[in-house]
Amino acid sequence: RRHFLSVLDLNPVDVAALLDLAEGFVDLNRQAAKKLDLLKGRTLINLFFENSTRTQSSFELAAKRLGADTINMSPRSSSITKGETLIDTAVTLNAMRPDILVVRHAASGAASLLAQKVSCSVINAGDGQHEHPTQALLDALSMRRAFGRIAGLRVAICGDILHSRVARSNVGLLQMMGAEVRLVGPPTLIPAKADRWGVQVFHDLRQGIAGCDVVMMLRLQLERMDGAFAPSPREYFRFWGLDREKLGAAADHVKVMHPGPMNRGVEIDSDVADDLTISLIQDQVEMGVAARMAVLAALAARLDNA
Numbered sequence: 656r657r658h659f660l661s662v663l664d665l666n667p668v669d670v671a672a673l674l675d676l677a678e679g680f681v682d683l684n685r686q687a688a689k690k691l692d693l694l695k696g697r698t699l700i701n702l703f704f705e706n707s708t709r710t711q712s713s714f715e716l717a718a719k720r721l722g723a724d725t726i727n728m729s730p731r732s733s734s735i736t737k738g739e740t741l742i743d744t745a746v747t748l749n750a751m752r753p754d755i756l757v758v759r760h761a762a763s764g765a766a767s768l769l770a771q772k773v774s775c776s777v778i779n780a781g782d783g784q785h786e787h788p789t790q791a792l793l794d795a796l797s798m799r800r801a802f803g804r805i806a807g808l809r810v811a812i813c814g815d816i817l818h819s820r821v822a823r824s825n826v827g828l829l830q831m832m833g834a835e836v837r838l839v840g841p842p843t844l845i846p847a848k849a850d851r852w853g854v855q856v857f858h859d860l861r862q863g864i865a866g867c868d869v870v871m872m873l874r875l876q877l878e879r880m881d882g883a884f885a886p887s888p889r890e891y892f893r894f895w896g897l898d899r900e901k902l903g904a905a906a907d908h909v910k911v912m913h914p915g916p917m918n919r920g921v922e923i924d925s926d927v928a929d930d931l932t933i934s935l936i937q938d939q940v941e942m943g944v945a946a947r948m949a950v951l952a953a954l955a956a957r958l959d960n961a
């Protein structure tokens with residue numbers, strides 16, 4: 656397993672080992688000197704065809720803190736603007752002998768396609784509506800640190816499930832680790848086949864989050880919707896926006912998560928998002944660096960032993 660394309664590439668033992676490894680990197684990242692040489696001599700290329708703040712910068716920081724050389728390829732300043740295809744771009748970069756290509760693309764399956772065309776390792780940093788596996792790992796790390804476990808947690812993933820690769824990766828990983836997962840959202844934003852995912856589906860926010868340990872809110876992805884069918888942000892917030900009053904239905908010890916970027920006043924109220932006694936949103940960002948360091952370190956160990 657030279658690539659990391661899906662949470663289904665992992666088993667529960669792999670996940671637990673990666674989370675344990677990441678814990679060590681959390682400690683390292685809180686020190687003044689943050690540098691190791693586990694990836695010394697290795698090269699990582701970030702190839703992001705969609706915008707990113709968290710994922711791209713945390714992969715770059717993670718790789719640098721482990722001693723790798725990194726570059727960020729921006730499609731806007733590359734020969735993609737002259738008509739070069741996704742595959743030709745990846746094959747061209749591969750010829751420069753990188754070790755790891757981190758790919759984000761709007762098409763589901765893009766990372767998997769490139770993995771078949773290049774000799775370096777490919778990490779999926781989000782492919783269309785399909786998967787965002789390192790997001791699920793960092794979310795699991797955040798939950799495990801907050802509750803001391805993942806098994807048995809009742810987790811409600813809420814909002815625009817239809818367009819969310821974060822939801823798909825979290826459903827797969829959380830179920831693998833023994834959590835109970837609920838999907839909560841309007842029927843138009845829940846995939847038709849979601850009832851086959853082994854989750855409970857709710858179409859009422861208060862009912863869906865009732866008694867939950869974790870409420871994970873998702874961004875309303877208006878850019879992936881046909882404008883004619885997109886809900887108005889104000890109406891969406893009324894029914895599906897998480898505010899203090901609706902959150903009262905969850906468990907008293909509830910933790911609130913959001914992968915970012917947040918649309919304040921659309922899917923989440925600032926009063927909830929910024930309450931550090933319940934919000935794990937900034938922890939998620941911090942855990943993103945540690946979780947990606949763990950993925951890169953595990954991958955480098957495999958490359959060293961290949």
Ligand code: CP
Binds near residue numbers: 706708790914916
């Ligand atoms: N959560 C996430 O993938 O954020 P970015 O789009 O900023 O990378």
